[in-house]
Amino acid sequence: MNNLERNLNILSGGAAQGLVASLAPAFKATTGLDIAGEFGAVGVMADKLRRGAAADIVILTAALLAGLAEEKFVVTASIANVGRVETALAVRSGDPKLSVTTADDLRAALLAADAIFVPDIKASTAGIHVAKVLAQLGIADAVADRLRVHPNGATAMRHLASSDAKRPIGCTQSTEIIATSGVEFSGPLPQGCELATMYTAGVTVHAANATAAERLIELLTSTDARDLRIKAGFASR
Known part of the structure; x- marks a missing residue:
């Protein structure tokens, strides 16, 4: 058995990383993988x-996964909803939480x-x-030089945690x-600016470990995993 076969290979949005880690044991x-x-x-x-990356399972937004199924990269019958994830605000641990209940509050923050x-x-x-909301609020140009853009939300939150700025905040998925030490959840985006995204999982067409991928989707x-999903930041499906 080669290394690919000893592992279940995953390609996933960062939103699911904490939940997957909690279910890994x-x-x-049950699978030995x-x-x-x-x-x-x-x-x-x-x-x-x-582009051909080896993967047994993908966990992405519902829209993306549906597209990949149409393109014959994912087995349509295997697709299942994991849960919705809100885009939210974050602060460094120890910093005051943000009080944001309206679009005007968000603009001010x-x-x-x-x-x-x-x-x-x-x-x-x-x-x-975030880019859409900044434009919607009419402040995209005003805050452009303050944006600290990173490859994914987890990386952005780690940099927020270690930031030496006086009043830093973050915005990514809850x-x-x-899942990131050193930052704290400070509430979802307010009505009119909110986003709740459904994440789904599916087995890839060329999965080397299709049965194990199905098992992870079951988990x-x-x-039984409902409490873990909620703790990780997923809303009920």
């Missing part, structure tokens, strides 16, 4: 699969920040949405905030 206990692969901006992960940590604004779910979506 149970998965190994470790979980390997990459977590990152969903658009980047989808393109990796298209962003204008008051001297550094705004976000994921890729062209390839990540949250980053694309699951990535919750991710099971009733």
Whole structure:
């Protein structure tokens, strides 16, 4: 058995990384396999699969996974919803939480920040949405030099945690905030600016470990894992 066969290879949006990690021990206990692969901006992960990256399972937004199924990269019948993830605000641990309940509150919070940590604004779910919200609020130009853009939400949150800025904030998916030490969840984006994204999992057409991939999907979506999903930042399906 080669290294690829000893591991379940995954390509996933960063939103699912914490949940997958919490289920890894149970998965190994039932399959004998470790979980390997990459977590990152969903658009980047989808393109990796298209370019031939080895993967048994993908966990991406529902829209992306449906597209990959149409393109014959993912087995349509295997696709299952994991849960919705909100795009949210983050602060460094120890910094005051933000009080944001309206679009005007959000505009004020962003204008008051001297550094705004976000994921890729062209390839990540949250980053694309942040760019849209900044334009919607009419402050894209005003805060452009304060944006600290990183390849994915997890990386952005790690940099927020270590930032020496006076008033830094972050914006990415709630699951990535919750999974990162040194930052704290500070609430979802307000009505009119909000985004809740459904994440789905599916087995790839060329999976070397299709049965194990199906097992991980069972774990991710099971009733028994409901509390783990909520703890990781997923809303109920």
